[in-house]
Amino acid sequence: MDSSSATFQISNEAVCFCWQSSVTRTSWTANNPGRRFRGCSFYGRPAACNYFSWVDPPPHPRYKAIINGLLRKADNKGNDEQKLRRMVKCYQIALGMLLLGVIIQKMWL
Template sequence: MESSLATSQMSDEIVCFCGQSSVTRTSLTANNPGQRFRSCSFYGQPDAWDYFSWVDPPPHPRYKAIINKLLRKDNSKRNDEQQLRRLVKCYQIALEVFLLGVIIQKIWL
């Protein structure tokens, strides 16, 4: 699709030709961590207008390094939490199977 935008007469709001207001998002990529940009509200979805505009200047290299380190730490923590949830779920299932075995054994005896 063609990259297009229009400025609303009512305000300084940027409206995409899809008819929706553009939205401000924050990049979490390694190249542009923490850098804000405006895009079509359907950006990244099939058939979305490819309107895209940076709001902030490129981040300082030191800032990039700090933000990327924090993002890696956050992702690592999130992965640890997911693994813990899986482990707890496995223990719950094992306990349910054990209790079911005890109940079945009591019924048959």
């Protein structure tokens, strides 16, 4: 029996090989976007076991394409907002320098 198919049940709660309550997480990989799975609560630490079990069935290929497209669009939108903020900051600096130049020029006249 491999780690992906073994599940222990104690009081209706999935328990990993560490005998800890497993944790439900959501995958955001390109192959399984939005798909939930249960894994070791010590994941990412040296004490973690290899317990892993899918909660949701595999997504339909169209679902994967839609979710991945939305994630790319959201990433691009975030990048556009960052570019806009940088541009506004540059304009603010340029306007400040222009005003400072005008003030200094009036002081010298």
